[in-house]
Amino acid sequence: MPLNASFEDLLPRLASAVVMVLVGVVAIWYGGYLFLFLLAAVVGAMVWELARMVAPEDKTGAVVVAGAAAAALASCAVLPLGFALPLLILPAMIGVGRFESSRRVFALYTAFIGVAGLGLWVLRQDFGMVWMLWLVLLVVVTDVAGYFAGRIIGGPKFWPRVSPKKTWSGTVAGWIGAGLVGWGFMTQTIAGAELIGISIALAMASQLGDVTESALKRRAGVKDSSALIPGHGGLLDRFDGMLGASVLLLLVEQIIDFPPLPL
Incomplete structure (x- = not known):
């Protein structure tokens, strides 16, 4: 395949990425309810996309479960997390x-x-803007490094039946990129060297989130989860990696003091 053809979708991806980055940075910077309500809207949209994939005939049901998911996360503004948890599971019960x-x-x-979504809210509230930016940056770098390395280097496919464009070269490049992000934040914060390992582990979780969503799309027989974002498909296509990284970080915070201090 000619090199130019490999990057034919780069311009719309970059334009959409710039808009998403600007909106995301503003929300992360201000935090509070602005961040929570934007996060709730994104969660609701992703659940809507999922419902449209698994039950395309029930358009009303997709709206119902999406609204329930968004409202559940938004309830964290007024409810203790323990009371918000059952509300977060409720959309799944409605769908079943x-x-x-x-x-x-x-x-x-x-x-x-x-x-x-809850994990991202907890990260921003409990650990602040710097560590929220760290998570976002490592997921973005994992994706970007994998994109370019996979198309320039190529080589064996990671899981060709589910995600034919993903290669082992891109996968490993994502780990290296995430490790560099962890090293950069380690040098500029109080965190110790364990942050590099945590960053690589979260990159792996991000990649697993990506291929899991690819498997869902393959099962549903669709190319993209929706057409909401030019060059990227839907919100699930863009934030699938963030989902995996966020859930793993919730577990990491319970196992390792975060941010990890120098040994």
Whole structure:
């Protein structure tokens, strides 16, 4: 394949990425309710995309579960997290009771989206803007490094049946990029060298989130989760990696003092 053809989608991807970065940076910078309500809207949109994939015939149901997911995360503004948790699982229960197919897939992935959204809210509230930016940057660098390395270097495919464009060269490049992000933040904060390992682990979780969403699309017989973002498809296509990284970070915070101090 000619090199130019490999990058034919680069311009719309870059334009959309710039807009998303600007909106995201403003929300992360201000934090508080602005960040929470933007996050709730994104979570709701991702659940809507998922519902449209697993039950395309039930358009009303997709709106119902999306609204429930957005409202559940937004409830963190007024409810303690312990009371918000059952609300985050409720959209999955609604889908199980309503949809005729792929109930288990919808339930598990919807709960996954809700918990990931909660993890991002907790990260911004408890650890501040710097560590929220660290997570966003390492996921973006993992994706960008994988994109360019995969198209320039090529080589063996990572999981060709599900995601034919992903290569092992791009996968490893993503780990290296995330490790460099961790090293950069380690030098500029109080964090110790364990941050590099955590960053690489989160990059792996991000990549697993990516291929899991690819498997869902393959099962649903669609190329993109939606057409909401030019050059990227849907919000699930863009934030699938962030979902995996966010959920793993929630676990990391319970196992390792975060941010990790020097040994």
